[in-house]
Amino acid sequence: MEASSIQTIARNLRQATRTGVAVSAVGAGTLELDLAVEIAATGRALAIAEGERVVGYKIGLTAAAVRESFETVNPVQGYLLAGTLLPAGGTLDTGKLRNPLVEAEIAFIIGEPLNNPNATLEDIIAATKAVAPALEIVDSRWSGGAANLSLLIADNTNAAAAFVGEPVPLPTNIAEATSLLTVGTSKYPGSTETVLGNPLESVAWLARHLAAAGAGLSAGDIVLSGSMNIPVPLGSSSSATATIDCAGSVSANFR
Numbered sequence: 001m002e003a004s005s006i007q008t009i010a011r012n013l014r015q016a017t018r019t020g021v022a023v024s025a026v027g028a029g030t031l032e033l034d035l036a037v038e039i040a041a042t043g044r045a046l047a048i049a050e051g052e053r054v055v056g057y058k059i060g061l062t063a064a065a066v067r068e069s070f071e072t073v074n075p076v077q078g079y080l081l082a083g084t085l086l087p088a089g090g091t092l093d094t095g096k097l098r099n100p101l102v103e104a105e106i107a108f109i110i111g112e113p114l115n116n117p118n119a120t121l122e123d124i125i126a127a128t129k130a131v132a133p134a135l136e137i138v139d140s141r142w143s144g145g146a147a148n149l150s151l152l153i154a155d156n157t158n159a160a161a162a163f164v165g166e167p168v169p170l171p172t173n174i175a176e177a178t179s180l181l182t183v184g185t186s187k188y189p190g191s192t193e194t195v196l197g198n199p200l201e202s203v204a205w206l207a208r209h210l211a212a213a214g215a216g217l218s219a220g221d222i223v224l225s226g227s228m229n230i231p232v233p234l235g236s237s238s239s240a241t242a243t244i245d246c247a248g249s250v251s252a253n254f255r
Contacts (some may be wrong), residue, residue, distance in 0.1 A: 010042035014050075014143035014154055020096030025142045025151055036150040043156060053082040056110075057210075058136065059202050060157040062226030063194035070149045075196070077206055078157035080222060088165045091253040094234065097139045097160060101203070101231035104181040104190055104242035107134040107164045107200045108223040115216025119207035121200045128203075128216065130167035131174065133250040135181075135242045136224055137161040138198055138231060162224060165242075165250030174199055177246045181226040184237030190229030193228055193237065199225040 012023045044054065061067045061075045086092055093099055111129025124223075136157040146152035171177070177199040179190040196202045202225045210216050217223070234240070234254060243249040 006038050010039050010046055013039070013043055014046050014243075018096070020098065021105075022098055022143035023141050025144065025147060026130055031150040032207065033150055033153065033165070036154040039154040040078070040121045040156050047081055052084045054079050055082045055085060055220075056080040056224075057061065057206055057217075057221065058157060058224040059206050060152070060160055060163075062170055062196050062202050062236040063206070063230075066194075070150050070152065074209075075205055076149070076153055076157050077201065077209060080157045080162065080224070083158045084159065084161045085222070086161060086163050086252070088163055088250045089252070090163060091255055092161050092163075094139065094254050097137070098141075099145065100137050100139045100160060100234040102135045102181065102183050102234055102240050103138060103227035103228050103231050104127065104244070105136050105227055106132045106177065106187075106244055106247055107132045108199070108203050108225055109167055110217045110223065111219055113216060113218050114207050115211050117208055117211040119191060119211065121198070122165040124200050124203045125170065127207075128170045129219075131170050131199075131247050132167045133165040133242050133244040133247045134224055135163040135240055135250055135252050136227070137234070137252075159209050163252040164222060165248055165252050168231060168247055171246035177228075177244055179245070180243045181229050181232060182241045182243075183232045183234065184239065186232075188229045188232055190227070192228065194228055194230075195226040202226045 114127040139160040
């Protein structure tokens with residue numbers, strides 16, 4: 001694929017974010033993984049050129065069943081933009097989203113830089129300033145959704161928006177955390193089983209992944225560690241709440 005084609009796909013995905021008009025995957029359905037990574041990086045550069053700011057990362061495919069459905073053994077990572085982070089209790093206009101899904105997550109706030117291709121759980125504990133309850137909204141810019149791993153990665157792993165609650169000290173029992181996601185009037189329990197079994201392991205994977213690519217975690221980064229539940233369609237619901245038993249609650253409104 002030529003560089004101009006990579007630029008075109010990245011621009012189309014960015015435009016879909018602004019307009020809500022989905023991008024056809026025709027011609028991109030057999031995209032190679034390395035090119036998908038280039039498209040995601042180009043999209044990130046375009047966002048920065050437009051005045052956006054990268055404030056952290058999100059980790060996807062942390063549930064074994066979801067990784068299996070995408071035929072991969074590893075999670076994936078995307079980036080978080082300042083413009084997509086909303087205050088707890090705030091309101092998200094969903095008019096330009098196509099099929100938004102809601103996830104309950106534990107957000108990590110990084111306090112110390114970490115660039116270690118062999119990062120351990122102890123390294124993550126030392127680097128973490130605090131954690132917070134979070135609601136992530138995911139939505140594909142591809143028409144019909146991301147049909148394969150390459151399309152998912154190219155589209156920044158479906159990142160759309162996130163609400164992050166009040167930070168608390170890192171709990172010693174975070175590996176046993178449970179969650180309750182409420183969307184409208186329906187409730188969905190969750191646990192760290194779908195976050196690589198331990199959110200610390202999820203963030204450690206991210207640290208190793210970034211370091212292997214010549215990057216790393218920086219002080220102030222926000223990391224969404226992975227969904228504690230099966231993603232729930234927002235539908236016509238006007239509100240959602242994520243309660244993490246060791247981290248508190250965060251709510252969001254939708255219009």
